[in-house]
Amino acid sequence: MKKILFAFVVVGSIVACAPKLVTPVSVTEEVTETTEPAPEMNDIASAGKVIFNNDCTKCHSLKVIGNHSKQQWTGILTKMTKMAKLDETQTNQVTQYVFWELEQ
Template structure:
């Protein structure tokens, strides 16, 4: 009896692990066309910010909300002013 219960449990786990996973919806397209400068800012944002935490949806915060966050994160991510300007320009262009 124990072996049947264990076999059914293992079979259930196997079926569950092989089931299709829910895919997150694709994020909406940027509001403005990305110039090479904005694309560079997006790349910096994605590569530097995602090292420590999940990326926040840019449009979920206002410009006033972003400003102190960007100042605080610049020090933690060890970004220079030029890199921070590119990231800020990208974020603000999407608002």
């Protein structure tokens, strides 16, 4: 009986806590919390913006970031950062910039 009661209390407290833990965590908040507390662009994204405006306009006009979803951009960037011959650091910077823009 003690065990059953204990299990009930444990389950009960998980259920009681769950909405508090789950509801405020949206994708946007998760990213802003881990990368930058304020909604301003961080240094990595700022560097990415410069690359995006310079290197990504060599073959075509400036692409509108909002025209593609985050998922689409992941695929596009894999391809385009190679086309633009970006190194690992630059690729990371452009990726951060694109993802930052998508959250605005």
